[in-house]
Amino acid sequence: MSRTLVVWCADWPVAAALSEAGLPRHLPAAVFAQNRVQAYNQAAREFGIKRGMRRRDAQSRCPEIQVLAADEARDARVFEEVLVRLEELRPGVMPLRPGLVALRSPARFYGGEAEAGAAIAECVVELGIWDVRIGIADELFTAEQAARSAGPQETYAVPADGGSTAFLRALPVHVLEDANAVSLLQRLGLTTLGGLADLPGADVKARFGAQAAWVRRVIHGEGARPVTGRTPPPELTTEVAFEPPLDSAEAVCFSARQAAEGFVKGLATRQGVCTEVRIEVVMEDVPDSVRTWAHPRWFSSVDLIDRLHWQLAGVVAGGAVIEVRFVPEVAVSEAVHADGLWGGTNERVDRGIARVQGLLGHEAVVAPVLQGGRTPRDRQAYVP
Structure with missing residues (x-):
């Protein structure tokens, strides 16, 4: 049976924030949410920074600490680079959360588990992430705990054929994600997972929860989660090049019509629609024109050509167009914007509203709504 390998990038929220801000990774830094420490790196740990500490207390211990805001979208966005790099070595990665990813161990290919762990750690270090730890075990939960037990750039391989049970039984109960269950177990005098494993199974779920x-069950060799590799996101960007370059907005829009239709059909085959698109116009002798457009419902091919024409109105006079790209910024399921069972909105009205908003701003088109108030005038409000 294939073994499971887990890659853990320690203190990932801090590493992602420093990377996106262009700051050196050796600086003491912490990510704060609601003025409390959510994550911190090794340099901050040396000053006594702890999770849950108030911001002013952390700054009093380390005045030079880098204060970073929590941002889950940023953490996932930066970690995508790590996932892409790992997929080049071993296709079928399984992201667990930003900073933590599992895959089937490629020990056969590299000649051993230690060699496979070293190759993957080197791959991640090349991206500038120094604190990466590798864990290898028979199943996912044990491999994750093995990675958390390893040192920086080291591999911890749990022995096969029964080694997982002994390894898990020795772990402290605080590895559980349920804080209430951890507190209850400690009050009962159970400090390791071995004590949890010795309890009757029927009582554990009722008393300590599903997790x-x-x-x-995992300690007893049951309930193991398989590693299911992710499907890489499809490349939905559509582009069209012009040879020779075109200097007429009408000619560009006519030539880009087929690309716009292909863009919409590509989303439709995946049962999706685009509600926000970035149109990139590559120019010959002047700076490129890049603009993001939003739609009150979703973009059709006609809508895309309209936006392209509006965008070209102010740039074609200065140079010729070499290439046009349609890049989906926000794509959602088509069910989210499906028409109601008893009719929908008029497409021509939507296009007219969108055109006015594109020319005069989002607040140029408003609709009346009722609000609280004593007089009829007070109860009327206009919203975009």
């Missing part, structure tokens, strides 16, 4: 019950 503790699942961990108990």
Whole structure:
């Protein structure tokens, strides 16, 4: 049976924030949410910074600490680079959360588990992420705990054929994600997962919750989660090049019509629609024109050509167009914007509203709504 390998990038929210801000990774830094420490790196740990500490207390201990805002979207966005790099070595990665990813161990290819862990750690270090730890075990939960037990740029391989049970039984109960279950176990005098495993299975779920019950099953060799590799996101960007370059907005829009239709059909085959698109116009002798357009419902091919024509109105006079790209910024399921069962909105009205908003701004088209107030005038409000 294929073994599971887990890659853990320690203190990932801090590493992602420093990377996006262009700051050196050796600086003491912490990510704050609601003025409390959510994550911190090794340099901050040396000053006594702890999770949950107030911002002013952390700054009093380390005045030079980098204060970073929590941003889950940023963490996932920066981690995508790591996932793409790992997929080049071993296709079929399984992201667990930003900073933590699992894959089937490529030990056969590299000649051993230690060699496979070293190759993957080197791959991640090349991206500038120094604190990466590798864990290898028979199943996912054990491999994750093995990675958390490894040192920086080291591999911890749990022995096969029964080694997982002994390894898990020795772990402290705080590895459970349920804080209430951890507190209750500690009050009962159970400090390791071995004590949890010795409890009757029927009572564990009722007393400590589903997560503790699942961990108990894993210790007994049941309930293991398989590694299911992700499907890389499809490349939905559509582009059209012009040779020779075109200097007429009408000619560009006519030539880009087929690309716009292909863009919409590509989303439709995946049962999706685009509500926000970035149109990139590559120019010959002047700076490129890049603009993001939003739609009150979703973009059709006619809508895309309209936006392209509006965007070209102010740039074609200065140079010829070499290439046009349609890049989906926000794509959602088509069910989200499906028409109602008893009719929908008029497409021509939507296009007219969108054109006015594109020319005069989002607040140029408003609709009346009722609000609280004593007089009829007070109860009327206009919103975009």
